[in-house]
Amino acid sequence: MVEAYPWQASLWQQWAGRAQHAHAYLLHGPAGIGKRALAERLMARLLCQQPALDACGRCKACLLLAAGTHPGRFLLQPDEPDKAIRVDQVRELVDFVSQTAQLGGHKVVLIEPAEAMNVNASNALLKSLEEPAGSTVLLLVSHQPSRLLPTLKSRCVQQACPLPSKAHSEQWLASALPEVAADERAELLVLAAGSPLVALRLYGEGVREQRTRVVEGVKKLLKQQQGPSQLADSWSDVPLLLLFDWFCEWAQAILRYQLTEDESGLGLNDMRKVLQYLAQKSPQPRVLHAQDWILQQRQKVLAKANLNRPLLLEALLIHWAGLPGPARPPSSSKEAS
Template identity: 75%
Template sequence: MHCCHGFWSVFVDKVFPWQAGLWQQLAGRSRHAHAYLLHGPAGIGKRRLAESLMARLLCQQPAGLDACGQCKACHLLAAGTHPDNFVLEPEEADKAIRVDQVRELVEFVVQTAQLGGRKVVLLEPAEAMNLNSANALLKSLEEPSGDTVLLLISHQPSRLLPTIKSRCVQQACPLPDRSQSLAWLAQALPESGSDDREELLVLAGGSPLTALRLHEQGAREQRALVVEGVKKLLKQQVAPSQLAEGWNAVPLLLLFDWFCDWAHLMLRYQLTRDEEGLGLNDMRKVVQYLADKAPQPKVLAIQDWLLAQRQKILSKANLNRVLLLEALLVQWASLPGPG
């Protein structure tokens, strides 16, 4: 479990530009809490912030706010072999952190630091702990032995036990503002146009790292395919089953994110008649048309259904993808018309 992924980059890149104030506040503390909870939306760089703080806390000769990158501790950390560093994450993406993983962490916490300095634990995402795992961690949070600092990262702090939260110094990591995100994306994606970057940022809910990931996944091209399909569906030029088959390459979660968003925009328009709030250009006319034609109870019903299915996708339920999409598209096609 003593693993550090591509850690050397921490010393080179430091934290993201929008975290500068937060970094000064955290790294500049004269005394450190024994547990921090860094929480905020996914895709804003909380992991890098935590890794930078971990490097700073383990460094033997920190240079101002930063780890020196030169001492024995920094070299061991960069190699992923620092004995006083413990990274805990789910063994498979999106799975739970198991109780025996946490017990291993607890054993690490009670040992003496081998390099004579601090021990640092990084745990991400904290909400991946089930009840048993969280309870196993509580003891270490209450009275960590020696000079141990635990860094917990959470993208959904509302899912954490209150007892976990109350034992940590909670540090909110806000979304960067739009101009900061766009400036960073312009550097990260110099070949793409400014309109493309703005669209990616909207699709990412304002999280710049998520926007970059969506770009790498080809999400804008996938969305264009989906939007074209939805328009054909409403004109009865394509059957739901054909569409469901044709969207095989598009991640289910992305599809449900978009449909949830469109249902939300329809409701909003039905309530406010605000044409500015119809979302991205590609679906504005469709959203407005559906909002005008669909009875509100029907829109509310499909929104409830979408959110319930999205939750199942998030919890990795065993779903029949094609049947699920067909069910979605049959409901979507029947939106215009009586309830």
């Protein structure tokens, strides 16, 4: 059985109580809140021959689904993590949709993450979304719905999936990581932006140890004890998106402190003094310029662009090391010419 997360209870009651379902749903929300599990739970119920609140788990359809051999199930996802969903994969889906359900009842397609489809793949899916054959239901799961084509989104019933409350997240993570201290779990949730499943994954990936190395490296960089190139090489095992998430968050915290002088907005304790120092010593236009650059590069990372990691990190650290210092006087018209 698919895990039923407590923060999805009210949404599931609405779905399970429907006599009829739309032909396509777009489940969207932050990563790590259980959207995939919710889609699989709905898939199981739609395919079940004797559904109640959930799939029965005992009928022929449920047993085939559990074995991964149900002929009415189609999963569309990248062949490799962080790769695109190809147009020929979508064509296989279109062929599946056109076929008659072998066991009768529904056929269900699950696409995750939907934003992994490129433009050609998305366009190839449009007709199946608009006029799916028979009783086919398509479930699209997206962590970044802004990257989807408007024409694709307009053909789906869009369902926002809520971020769990702090209480739900803390309770669930405590049951998943009972051996971890409460303050460490709280720190993981902050690093995961409140998403408990991301927090669990980050724990397994050793993110707290990675964060400690990155913070120590930033401090050495600002003290000129380590250069950008050497430091970039030492972070070779830290995920690129994670690094850009942190530096983006830190740039925002510096700007926020420059405007409000509110220390509570400086984030976790490990970087508070560093960020406060940078806020006091860095001209705001320079911080804004660095933030803009970081956001642009982060978008490239999200888009899976072919980036030179060492050079990109070295450029990031050069921007960061250049933040503190007196504001440069504006160039005279003579110099500018």
